Structure formats: structure tokens, C-alpha cells
Amino acid sequence: MAPILSISDLSKTYDTGFQALKTVSLEIEKGEIFALLGPNGAGKTTLISIVCGIVNASSGTVTVDGNDIVRDYRAARSLIGLVPQELTTDAFESVWATVSFSRGLFGKPKAPEIVEKVLRDLSLWDKKDSKLVTLSGGMKRRVLIAKALAHEPRVLFLDEPTAGVDVELRRDMWRVIRELRDTGVTIILTTHYIEEAEEMADRVGVINKGEIVLVEEKAELMRKLGRKQLALHLAVPLAAVPDGLSAHNLELSDDGEELIYTYDTTGERTGITTLLQDLNATGIRFRDLQTRQSSLEEIFVNLVRTPS
Amino acid sequence: MNIHAIKAIYRFEMARTGRTLFQSIVSPVISTSLYFVVFGAAIGSRIAEVDGVSYGAFIVPGLIMLSLLTQSVSNASFGIYFPRFTGTIYEVLSAPVSYLEIVIAYVGAAATKAIIVGLIILATAALFVPLEIQHPGWMLLFLLLTAVTFSLLGFIIGIWADNFEKLQFVPMLIITPLAFLGGSFYSISMLPPFWQKVTLFNPVVYLISGFRWSFYGQADVGVGVSLAMTLLFLGLCLAVIWWIFRTGYRLKS
Structure with missing residues (x-):
């Protein structure tokens, strides 16, 4: 058309x-x-x-x-x-x-x-x-x-x-x-x-x-630019991300109660399965988990911030 | 030709006159009546006839011209300046209208209003002094040409002005003095020879002279010259407007 x-x-x-x-x-x-x-x-x-x-x-x-x-x-x-x-x-x-x-x-x-x-x-x-x-x-x-x-x-x-x-x-x-x-x-x-x-x-x-x-x-x-985040609410707060999980590029909230994992939904592997296995292996227990998608606003801010 | 657009702008401008009836129509009639009281009755009775015409009657064409010039300029300049000032000009610029249609609509409305005022003054004058119009066809032609020409000038001023002071500047400081010194209240033959020559550089002399000839059959300059000068000024204004629209001067970035 x-x-x-x-x-x-x-x-x-x-x-x-x-x-x-x-x-x-x-x-x-x-x-x-x-x-x-x-x-x-x-x-x-x-x-x-x-x-x-x-x-x-x-x-x-x-x-x-x-x-x-x-x-x-x-x-x-x-x-x-x-x-x-x-x-x-x-x-x-x-x-x-x-x-x-x-x-x-x-x-x-x-x-x-x-x-x-x-x-x-x-x-x-x-x-x-x-x-x-x-x-x-x-x-x-x-x-x-x-x-x-x-x-x-x-x-x-x-x-x-x-x-x-x-x-x-x-x-x-x-x-x-x-x-x-x-x-x-x-x-x-x-x-x-x-x-x-x-x-x-x-x-x-x-x-x-x-x-x-x-x-x-x-x-x-x-879908393309939308990063998705997995937030894990920990049963016991952490002071720092344990070494055993360093490969996952995790962020720890200031109060140490939440581990945040950012992943690409378009990737072949999101890495979530491995992360959960590693969490289990290091003995970290969590009470709850949730995922959230970037809003258009976040996408927009990222785009206009990038030098063009 | 976008006739609907011309009609829309013309009606809009005429409706504005309706809303400001006192300012548009009544105020020039009152001021003209005052001229007649002062110059016609109070002082005029002590002034001898000019070229066989009583002074009160002699000043009628000049007074009509004076109002016609100032009304044409102020109506047209305000008509185009105000949408620029408020920002509503965006709509006219984005509409499928040609520059010619915009000019016809705005200038047509301004000229119509000026002619209405001119005719009202003529009727008012008839209440004060005995009037004769020897060449009514020529009278109407001069009325029309002058109103259109000075409405075009007003349109140019309305586009040139970027504040209200400039909008007032030309009518107050140029048009009114030129009209007063252009023989509204006297025949230029009354002036010393040197000033008679200087006066010929004033374009308003030709308008008033031609207009007065259509009333009383006598003029300071030949009626052909008056007509030619009016048409020359008309052509000049059209050329400037053509340039304005071609370049987008003060209208488009």
C-alpha cells in the first residue's frame, strides 16, 4: 500500500x-x-x-x-x-x-x-x-x-x-x-x-x-528494546552478591532484600534456569519473584541519551 | 480559485466590524461631523469660496479621502497583524489558499469597510452642506481605487509590524500628515509656488485632486494624472505584496 x-x-x-x-x-x-x-x-x-x-x-x-x-x-x-x-x-x-x-x-x-x-x-x-x-x-x-x-x-x-x-x-x-x-x-x-x-x-x-x-x-x-527484569525477594537479606552468582550480572537492592536479574527476551536463552539452579546451589532462598518489562519511557530515555 | 476560503475570511473580517461597530463606523462619523462644525460652520463661514465652491462643500472630498485613507490602512493592517499576534495565522498559512486569495479576502474586507465609512461620511456631509457630484462614476472609481490601494498598503504594514507601536506608526505619522498636507482642506494653488512644487511629491495630492474633480469638476492636477498616479501606487503595493508572499517575509520561517 x-x-x-x-x-x-x-x-x-x-x-x-x-x-x-x-x-x-x-x-x-x-x-x-x-x-x-x-x-x-x-x-x-x-x-x-x-x-x-x-x-x-x-x-x-x-x-x-x-x-x-x-x-x-x-x-x-x-x-x-x-x-x-x-x-x-x-x-x-x-x-x-x-x-x-x-x-x-x-x-x-x-x-x-x-x-x-x-x-x-x-x-x-x-x-x-x-x-x-x-x-x-x-x-x-x-x-x-x-x-x-x-x-x-x-x-x-x-x-x-x-x-x-x-x-x-x-x-x-x-x-x-x-x-x-x-x-x-x-x-x-x-x-x-x-x-x-x-x-x-x-x-x-x-x-x-x-x-x-x-x-x-x-x-x-x-519487544526488541524491552528489557525484562526478574526480581527475587530474598528470605534473608544479603550484604553483597555472593561470588558463586557473579557470572549472572545481578544487582542487589540497597536494603539487600531484592536481587534483580536483567535479561533479553529476544535472546535464545534467558539464563533464568541456570540462575535458579545456581541460587539453589548457593543456598539462597527467596520468598517471592516477579518479572517486569521496560516501559516505552525507559526505551525512549535510553535512545535519546545515546549520542546519535 | 478557493471561493469558500475568500468568503470565510471576508465574512470573518466583516463580522469583526460588526462586533466593533462603534469604533469602526460611529467614531469616524462623529469626528467628521466635528470637522464640519469647526471648519464648515464656525470657521468656514468666514472663509471665501474656493474656486467658486463654498468652503464647507470644498472640504467634503478631502475629508472623505482623509477617512478613507486612515480607515483602509488601519483596517487592513489590523486585520492581518492580529492573527499574527495571536498565532491564529497558522490556520490561514496551512489552508489550501493562494496568496492572491488571501490578499483578495483581507484587502477586500478592509476596502469594503473603508468605502462604507466613506459613503456614510458623504451622507453625513450632505446634512451640513449642499453637495453636487458632477461625475458620480469617477467618484466611485476613485473611492474604490483609493480604498483598495491603501488597504494593500495597510496589509503590507500589518505584515511588516512586529509590535503595536509600529502598527500605529505609519497611519499616525505618515498617512495623516500626508492627507492633511495633500490638500484636504485647501487647494494647492493657494500655496506659494515653491511649496506647490514640493506638494506634488505627496501622492495623496493626486488622490484628493482626482476625487474633488469628480465632485466639482475642478482639480489641482489633471484627472488623468490623478488616475495614473493612483494606479502606479496600486501597482507598487501589489509588487511589494508579491515579494512578501514569494519570500514568506514575516509570515513563514
Whole structure:
């Protein structure tokens, strides 16, 4: 299947000389939720801004469903909806007026029934006559999503969609995003919340210092990079790891009550059987054991810490 | 052509006028009425006729032009500056609209508002002084061309300005003095010969002269020259806007 968004060798150097993107290439499949993770200043917003036409690229090409964003900008942009990071709204417009404005701006004729559906889906219907200045931050975020959806885009960019949004609203927004994906909309979101990517994304891309460090299926990423740990709760605390177990690269907790064994789930042998045999041989008894997998957050932190 | 986008921006801008009705419409009418009270009735009655026209009637085209220029510039500059200031410009930049469509929408709305104000002032003036319009077609043409040209200038200022002070700077310190010194309240033939020549470097002279000719059939400079100068200034503004969009100046990084 042809990708709906194709980015090739995209680079951006600002007038200040700051190189925000260094030959980035990326393909997004139709209908997926793609999470772009990266620390502050990594180039996430610059990348989105170039695709949406707000920032000019220094070099490289971007196509949206085969339409070049410069040459065929009308066709490309009419397929895209953008929810910006900042809560930028007009103060004195009503919710209904501002969402209708966005639909017209993107070249679509008036369609009150579509605007109504978008507002209802985002639980904004009872606020349709409210002035934007009277809305809370979370509600304004919903209005921005409604504006981005008003022209029925096929690709939706969400730049930090749940920044500053309370937990309940965040879960509500995740539901909305999933429902959108179910209607065939491709979703690309940038986020600081690893939990968000872990919860939502089909694929994850990590960007750091203007370069895509990694693009992977989320499940595959977790499997590949996910280290698993086996924690053994000892019956009698130890002062140090016994010499007989030194081959296993164990860590002892500060209180000496827990031995932690880290292993690779993808390896042919995890070494657990040998470890348990050696524990038995050295006479170390344990009360309980548990395993835990690295979260995406740990994976992410490890990736961006590594010099690229 | 993305007609829906032009309509959306145009309506949005006109709705803003509706919300600020007092500032947009009522305030220029009040200030113009004050001009008539002061210059038309109080002082004007002591001033002799100018080229066979009573002074009160003589200043009408100049007063309309004065308002038209300042309204066009301030409407258009504010219209494009404010979304830049609040950040909502992202939506216009990311929409499938051409630069031409953006200019038509913003400048069209600003010019419409200025023309409405101009016509209201004309109607207000008719309450104070007897008016005649010898060439109504030309009057409307000058009204339209001037409103569009100075709305284009306002659009440029709104993109150039990066703070509110700069936004006010050009209308206050350039447009208003040029309009006052461009023959709003006098015929340039009243000036000493040297200043008559200097005045010809003021582009507003040609606008006011042409506009006054459409009312009373008399002008400081030929109506053809007035029209040519207006069109020249219009072309100049269009060229600057073309450059702005081509380079993304102050709009795109």
C-alpha cells in the first residue's frame, strides 16, 4: 500500500543557523496512528509545520497522498488537518462560527450537519454559541481539534494534543482519536507523554536533534528494546552478591532484600534456569519473584541519551 | 480559485466590524461631523469660496479621502497583524489558499469597510452642506481605487509590524500628515509656488485632486494624472505584496 505521507531527505536550517532537521525521511501508512516522540527542540514541531505549509523546508520533498506539498499545495493541504500545540484561538468568535470558518477556509461549502457532528463528537455541542474567550483550556483544545476536523481531513496532525489537559479529558481525547482512526483518518501525534504513545500508537518514531533515530511498530519496539527484569525477594537479606552468582550480572537492592536479574527476551536463552539452579546451589532462598518489562519511557530515555 | 476560503475570511473580517461597530463606523462619523462644525460652520463661514465652491462643500472630498485613507490602512493592517499576534495565522498559512486569495479576502474586507465609512461620511456631509457630484462614476472609481490601494498598503504594514507601536506608526505619522498636507482642506494653488512644487511629491495630492474633480469638476492636477498616479501606487503595493508572499517575509520561517 502506498504511504499517505512520504517525507524524503527533509532538512531545515533557520536563518539563525540552527539546523532543526537533518535529512529526515519518513513514511506514514494510511489509517495508522503514528506517535512522534522527542525531547524539546528535537524538531517535532518543525517537521509538522513544514508538512502543513507553515514553515518552508530548506531541502527535501514531502507528498501527501501523492501530492507534493509545494507544487500541488492545494490538494495536499486540503487532505490535512492540524491541531497546533499552542492554544491559539480568536477570543470573541463563537465555537460554531470558528469551526464553520475553518471549513470554509479549507475550501469546503457550508455544511451545518457536518459541523454539528464534529461538535457533538467532541462534546462541544452545548458550547456552540459560547465565545471562545469564556472556554477553559481543555475546551479550547477541543475547539482546535474541531476546527482541524471541520473540512473532513484524511490526515490529522496533533501537536502535543493533551498538553495541559487533565487526566479525564485526556482519556476522552484518546477515545476521540481512536474513533477518528476507525473512520480511516491517519493520525500523527507528537507527544511528551510516553503513556500517550504507549496507549495510542500503532507505530512510534523517535526524533532527536533533528534526526529520526528510530521508527518501529510499537509492539515490536517494546519487544526488541524491552528489557525484562526478574526480581527475587530474598528470605534473608544479603550484604553483597555472593561470588558463586557473579557470572549472572545481578544487582542487589540497597536494603539487600531484592536481587534483580536483567535479561533479553529476544535472546535464545534467558539464563533464568541456570540462575535458579545456581541460587539453589548457593543456598539462597527467596520468598517471592516477579518479572517486569521496560516501559516505552525507559526505551525512549535510553535512545535519546545515546549520542546519535 | 478557493471561493469558500475568500468568503470565510471576508465574512470573518466583516463580522469583526460588526462586533466593533462603534469604533469602526460611529467614531469616524462623529469626528467628521466635528470637522464640519469647526471648519464648515464656525470657521468656514468666514472663509471665501474656493474656486467658486463654498468652503464647507470644498472640504467634503478631502475629508472623505482623509477617512478613507486612515480607515483602509488601519483596517487592513489590523486585520492581518492580529492573527499574527495571536498565532491564529497558522490556520490561514496551512489552508489550501493562494496568496492572491488571501490578499483578495483581507484587502477586500478592509476596502469594503473603508468605502462604507466613506459613503456614510458623504451622507453625513450632505446634512451640513449642499453637495453636487458632477461625475458620480469617477467618484466611485476613485473611492474604490483609493480604498483598495491603501488597504494593500495597510496589509503590507500589518505584515511588516512586529509590535503595536509600529502598527500605529505609519497611519499616525505618515498617512495623516500626508492627507492633511495633500490638500484636504485647501487647494494647492493657494500655496506659494515653491511649496506647490514640493506638494506634488505627496501622492495623496493626486488622490484628493482626482476625487474633488469628480465632485466639482475642478482639480489641482489633471484627472488623468490623478488616475495614473493612483494606479502606479496600486501597482507598487501589489509588487511589494508579491515579494512578501514569494519570500514568506514575516509570515513563514
